[in-house]
Amino acid sequence: MSSLAVGKAEATTGTRPGTVQRPPLRGRIALVPTITLLLGALYCLLPVAWVVIAATKSGSELFSTFTFLPGSGFTDNVKELSAYRDGVYWKWMGNSALYAGLGALLSTAVSAVSGYALAIYRFRGREAVFSVLMAGVLMPPVILAIPQYLLLAKADITDSYASVLLPLVLSPYGIYLARIYAAAAVPADVVEAGRMDGAGEWRIFTRVALPMMIPGLVTVFLFQFVAVWNNFLLPYIMLSDDEKFPITLGLFTLLEQGANTPALYTLVITGAFLAVVPLIALFLVIQRFWSLDLLSGAVKS
Amino acid sequence: MPNTKQWRLVATAVAVTLGATTLAACGSDDDSDAQSGPVSLTYWTWTPGMDKVVDLWNKGPGKEQQITVTVKKQASGDTLVTKILTAHKAKKAPDLVQAEYQALPTLVSNDALADISGEVGDAKKDFAEGVWQQTTLGTDAVYAVPQDIGPMMFYYREDLFKQYGLKVPTTWEEFAQTARDLKKKAPDKDLTTFSANDSGLFAGLAQQAGAKWWTTSGEKWQVGIDDAATQKVAKFWGDLVKEDAIDNQPMYTPAWNKALDTGKQIAWVSAVWAPGTLTTAAPDTKGKWAMAPLPQWSAGEEVTGSWGGSSTAVTTDSAHKSAAAKFAAWLNTDGDALAALAKEGGIYPAATGAQLSGAFAKSPEFFSNQADFYTEAAEIAKTTAPSAWGPNVNVAYTSFKDAFASAAKNKSDFGAALKTMQDDTVADLKKQGFGVAE
Numbered sequence: 001m002s003s004l005a006v007g008k009a010e011a012t013t014g015t016r017p018g019t020v021q022r023p024p025l026r027g028r029i030a031l032v033p034t035i036t037l038l039l040g041a042l043y044c045l046l047p048v049a050w051v052v053i054a055a056t057k058s059g060s061e062l063f064s065t066f067t068f069l070p071g072s073g074f075t076d077n078v079k080e081l082s083a084y085r086d087g088v089y090w091k092w093m094g095n096s097a098l099y100a101g102l103g104a105l106l107s108t109a110v111s112a113v114s115g116y117a118l119a120i121y122r123f124r125g126r127e128a129v130f131s132v133l134m135a136g137v138l139m140p141p142v143i144l145a146i147p148q149y150l151l152l153a154k155a156d157i158t159d160s161y162a163s164v165l166l167p168l169v170l171s172p173y174g175i176y177l178a179r180i181y182a183a184a185a186v187p188a189d190v191v192e193a194g195r196m197d198g199a200g201e202w203r204i205f206t207r208v209a210l211p212m213m214i215p216g217l218v219t220v221f222l223f224q225f226v227a228v229w230n231n232f233l234l235p236y237i238m239l240s241d242d243e244k245f246p247i248t249l250g251l252f253t254l255l256e257q258g259a260n261t262p263a264l265y266t267l268v269i270t271g272a273f274l275a276v277v278p279l280i281a282l283f284l285v286i287q288r289f290w291s292l293d294l295l296s297g298a299v300k301s
Numbered sequence: 302m303p304n305t306k307q308w309r310l311v312a313t314a315v316a317v318t319l320g321a322t323t324l325a326a327c328g329s330d331d332d333s334d335a336q337s338g339p340v341s342l343t344y345w346t347w348t349p350g351m352d353k354v355v356d357l358w359n360k361g362p363g364k365e366q367q368i369t370v371t372v373k374k375q376a377s378g379d380t381l382v383t384k385i386l387t388a389h390k391a392k393k394a395p396d397l398v399q400a401e402y403q404a405l406p407t408l409v410s411n412d413a414l415a416d417i418s419g420e421v422g423d424a425k426k427d428f429a430e431g432v433w434q435q436t437t438l439g440t441d442a443v444y445a446v447p448q449d450i451g452p453m454m455f456y457y458r459e460d461l462f463k464q465y466g467l468k469v470p471t472t473w474e475e476f477a478q479t480a481r482d483l484k485k486k487a488p489d490k491d492l493t494t495f496s497a498n499d500s501g502l503f504a505g506l507a508q509q510a511g512a513k514w515w516t517t518s519g520e521k522w523q524v525g526i527d528d529a530a531t532q533k534v535a536k537f538w539g540d541l542v543k544e545d546a547i548d549n550q551p552m553y554t555p556a557w558n559k560a561l562d563t564g565k566q567i568a569w570v571s572a573v574w575a576p577g578t579l580t581t582a583a584p585d586t587k588g589k590w591a592m593a594p595l596p597q598w599s600a601g602e603e604v605t606g607s608w609g610g611s612s613t614a615v616t617t618d619s620a621h622k623s624a625a626a627k628f629a630a631w632l633n634t635d636g637d638a639l640a641a642l643a644k645e646g647g648i649y650p651a652a653t654g655a656q657l658s659g660a661f662a663k664s665p666e667f668f669s670n671q672a673d674f675y676t677e678a679a680e681i682a683k684t685t686a687p688s689a690w691g692p693n694v695n696v697a698y699t700s701f702k703d704a705f706a707s708a709a710k711n712k713s714d715f716g717a718a719l720k721t722m723q724d725d726t727v728a729d730l731k732k733q734g735f736g737v738a739e
Contacts, residue, residue, distance in 0.1 A: 060584040063558035146387055153391030237387055240345060240395065242374045249376075256376035257349055265581060 048276075055273035059266045077270040084254075084264075089271055091243060092250035096229055097278065098161065099246050103168040104224035110169055111220050115178020116209055120191055130179070136172030142233050149237045163238040164246075168228055174220045181216030182209065218289045222282070229279060247275045339367040340624045342396040345385070346613075347377035348448075350645025354632070357641055362631055368624045370397070379695045382407060389413040389618060396619035397629060400445060401611045402435040403504070403694040406515070408614065409444050410692040410735075415615045416442035420626035427634045427652045431687045436612055438690075439517070444614055446629045447651035448642075451572035451609030452682040453505045456579070458567040459591040459670070469593045473537060476596040480546040483567070493568045494548035494557070495538045497705035500698035502570070505606030506538075507531040508686050510598055515691025521736035522691055527723035532716060533598070539708070539715030549709040558582040570595065572608040573649045573678050576665035588670045594681050603684045610651065649678070656682060693729050700725035 054062065058073025065071060081089050118130055148167045152158050157166075186209045194204040232248045239245055242253060251271050254264050344355065352372045359369055373395065375381050382404045388394040389411065400408060408414045421443055425433050428447050436445040457469060465486045470476040480492040496502070507514070512530040516523045525531075541547045548566065550556060560566040561583040569575065579590060595605045613629040615622050632638050636658065639650045643660035650656060656679040664674035671677075691697075704718035730737050 059581060063555050063582070064562050064585060149387060150391050153388075153393050158391070158393060236380070237384065240343070240373045240375070240388075253347070253374055253376040256378050256380075257347060 051269060051273050051276075055270045057266065062266055062269075073266070074270075077266050078274070081267050081270050081274075084267060088242070089247075089250065092245050092247045093275070093278075095244060096246040096248070096275070099164050099168070099231075099235070100225045100228040103165050103228045104221050106165070106169045107171045107174055107224045108217050108221045111171060111174035111178040112210065112213060112217055113205075114175045115180075116182045116186070116205055116213070118175070118179045119182035120186065120188070120209070133172045133175055137176050139172075141167075141227075141231075145233045145237050148234070152238070158238055159240050159244070161244060164235050164244075167234060168224070168231075171220075171224055174224055177220050177223070178213065178216060181219075182213055185212045185216060215289060218286055222286060225282065226279060247271070251275070339369065340621045341369045341371065342619070342621060342625050342628065343371050343373055344397040344399075344628075345373050345375045345381070345395045346397075346399040347375050347381070348399065348642070348646040348648060351642075353645045354638060354641040357637060358628060358631060361637075362635075363628070366624070366627065368621075368628060370628055375399075377401075379404070379698070382695065385413060385616070386411055389616065392618050394616040394618040396616060396621060396625040398614050398616060399448070399611050400614050401609070402447075402607075402688065403501075403690045405436065405444055405612065405614070406438055406690050406692045407694065409438060413616055413618075414444045415617045415619065415622050415626075416444065417446075417615050417622065417626040417629070418443040420623050421446050421630045424630050424634050427654060429651075429653055429683060429685065431685050432610075432651050435688055435690070445612035446614075446633045447610070447612045448633050449610050449648035450651045450682060450685070451501075451505075451574055451607050451649070452678065452685050453509065453570065453572045453595050453606045453608050454575070454678070454681060455593045455595050456569045456571050456575050456590055457593065458564060458586065458589055460589045461564055461567045470596045471594075472600050473596045473598055477537070477541060477546065480541060481544075484546055489565070491548040491560075491566050492546070493566055493570060494550050494552065494560075495542050495709050496550070496552040496557075497702055497709050498551040498553060499608075500701040501608045503534070503701060503705070504698075505572070505608040506534050506570070507606070508688050509595060509604050509606035510534050511604075511686065513689040514697070515689050515694075518738050521738040522730055523738045524691070524723060524727050524730065525689075526697060526726055527719050531719060535715040535719045542709055542715075543712050549712065551706070553582075562586060573682070574609060574647075576667045576674075577647055580667050587667050590668060591671050592668065592674060592677065594677075594684075604686050605681055605684050607685050607688065612651075653679075653682075691726075691730070692735065693726060693733065696729040697722060697726040 050067065053068055053070050055077060056074040057065065057071030058076060061071040061073060118126060118133075144167070149158060152163050152166070157163050190208060190212075191204055194208050199207070229246075230248060231246070232252070235246050235249050236252075239249065242250070245253070251268055254268050254271065257264070344351075348354075351374070355370050355372050363369055375384070377399075381398075382400070385394055385398055385400075385408065394413060398408075400414075405414070418437075418441065424446055432447045432450055436447055437443055455469070461467075462469065465483055467479050467482060468475070470479045476492075483490055483492050504514070507530060510530040510533055512525065512528055512534070514524065514526050514528075514531075516525060542549045548560075550560075557566075558581075561569070561579070562585050564586070569579075571578070575592075579586070594603070597604065613632055615625040615629060619625050632642070633650075634652055636655070639652060639655040640658060640660050642648050643650060643655070643658075655661075657675065661675040661679075664671055668674050700722045701718075704721040705715065707713075708715050708718040727737055
């Protein structure tokens, strides 16, 4: 009975991503919400503007000129940053790209398979598995970093690329999203039709279900990518060799050089600015995948 | 039958594992003496340019003794202590670590640092008594070799002091009067600020006043944060903030940099490393600053506190403790090493002999107007009061930041903030299971 009820609930939530609900058209703009949102946008964008402008200032301009007046030192800052310890900054950037790119890809793959399985198959303990995953969603990854370190230390793989990548592969939130999306986007009829036509389960998953899940998986990928790119504590605990540091850790060591050394503010600010550029680029490139109308042509609801 | 086979397998596996453990145990017991064959060590440090200093070792004395050191650069601060302790829990701490003096008791009480008195005992003569004492924690053991120190000093804008007809204060009473005089002459300017975002400053000021925050009596810790000396310091700064004689904004912010750069704040109580900070914080004021000894509590005294400074320690996880100790001693006492440390890392050496060596013959560039900067600094360094650190300095420091930041902001009672700091520290010690004498 209960599983039936759950299945029904899923079926109703399932129609949502497919049906576009248009807000009723009205002649006038809602003033209060618009102003509130504009203020919110300003609040979020002001620090970004600060970083962008501060990155153009040379060391002597940074704190002496007007805050939002662009400076003249951007190219020098980039040059200096690239020269710092033989270009270790770009090494960090590469590491971040590796951790975030490969990590997000692996984690999306695992999320897709497990999310699909949880959504489509009925098996004993399915809800138990899902409940455990839900508990995992509520658990901030930060508190797992130290236990994970101790575990990987037993396996003797700390201070390696794998030590940062492995804990990222299983993402409860990604699996949760993938399950919700698979339940909504992959109709049981389609899977059933595939079976009738004699396709194996793997073939149904890769050829039929996976393409339908792409927009959801893109979201999972992006979430994971951003989370890993901004991740700090896990690599901080795992890595001791600064050649393997991601950019977050690298910038942190640049800032915390001990009291007797001048803090390299201009380098850190320029570094932080350059570090968000790939994220923005990624969003702009991947955005278009979201608009795909996937359900069209499969079944009519 | 398969069952017996399996059982035998398990039994053998257990026996082999046990054997291996016993062998490993034997190995780690006597490894430090019997050193044969090349040894490679890892070293966690935040000092910039340390890799270049270590290269000197790897190409020179290290090559002769077949000891190679690899630098793994880290970020400084309390977070590194946590990282070392986490690694130690997994028995994976590096051979050598850089540690601030106030972190040593924490590391020692977690059994993370090895006693290297046998290897580095001779180095004692190279350091001032008060500096060396911090690495022994008052025992016969030696847990680290001092690397750099941060004796505190008074920095002021020479030109602006002249312009406003101010005299360099030699006592704290004069300091307060100077602040008030400046307010009268230029109400929009401040002598300095009271900032709660670096606890080391306040700890140093209390140390100068004679405070001993952590002491032991028998088997118990005694916390003296709320003692008479510290109360005096807290009241002094609290009163200045309350009567608006000085600013109450935190340091190390863009606004603070600007205040120093434009001459809105004209003095800074700091330590020997201040020229480096001023270079980035107030680039337009080059050559306009001067350094003097810290104001005293009674006229004629010569005491200072310390703010910052660190040491090189060997961990208990190291499989080559004596080799690591040899490197630590070389790094902090050898003339070439110290010269390179000063040049590459910009540190002010703890070793007394190096404080007037070649690298410190000339004033820092930012203080080119004060020719005797380092001679003066070396004199001041000799007057550093002894310090007394305990196993939970980080807790006291965090409590200081919270309690004093809000006290400074609200211009409220600093005495109450100090009481909070004392209570938090004692409560944490008890929670950690240390005996605390009330």
